[in-house]
Amino acid sequence: MAAFKEGDRAAFRMLFDAYKKKIVNFCYRFCGVRETAEDMAQEVFLRVYRAAATYTPDAKFSTWIFRIAVNVCLNELRRPAYRYKTEPVDGWMKESVSDKKGYEPAAPRETSPDMMIEKHEQERIIRESIRKLPERQRVAFLLVNEGASYEEISQQIGLSESGVKSLIHRARETLRETLKEFLRE
């Protein structure tokens, strides 16, 4: 029976390892603060740990864990401490390039510093445009970009499918407008 327990722990560990980066990045795209995103992701996994007993395999596991992530994200917004706090995107860029050698994909040789700056600036604008979306549009849009179906998103955010359709449509309309400089090629 002891082996049983160990197997359970290993299953939880596999789950943690398999999803942690996805969940941190989901939270990061939602809130824009790296530290907060990691904190939120840990909260997601603690909730998974606490709630595993109530998990029923009628939903895909990814649907379930992202549903928890959505709850954590939306709750986070209710906490005034983080409401207006965002960090400059190039802040973590520099940091992650310098202190984790070989971890970030190296820039192609022919990329000039100017092109890098331009690319970072583009990323900053994209991330910021997403963050400026109203919270439910933002969540629905991020989920659809994770490959979730409207039906799954509807379960994850507790809204009808037609509501989800409209959230995603509106999010894309806004982004098409705010990001139009990047959409003409």
Place this chain on the structure above:
Amino acid sequence: MRRSCKEHPYLSQLLDGELSETKAMEVRSHLETCERCQQVFAELTQLGSLLKTLPEIDLSPDFDKAFDKRLRNEPAAPNYQRLFGRLRDYFFGLGFKPRMAAAVIVILIIAAAVLNPLSSEPTLEERFMAENLDFFDTLDMIDQLDLFTNWDAITKMDENT
């Protein structure tokens, strides 16, 4: 924002594959003739690609350690067995494929031996395991993971060995 034609609201759903067969065909044939919708649809497609170019951030080096610390502060789960039993049932699925069972047992034994979620310092073995767990990288793979089949049969085999 300029007001566009009546099919416009369906373009987003078309992109996501969320339209019925009939409606999708209708919108597609509309797309062939309507330049405005073509433009919008191209932009929506580009928007999707733009999002894909957004790099993922790496986790801080102490992410796992910080999580383990928080996990240690969790009160012991009252029904520990049941708690992970469900998770395990999900993970290891239903249905039985004998050919896979041996592989699963090997993985479980190694995992149980080297992965201790409560230890704060990752051992060399843990690192090795973590690095080699790459095949769990995508969500889809996990959702379709039928490698781990019929837990009960597998654990019985495990007990017998």
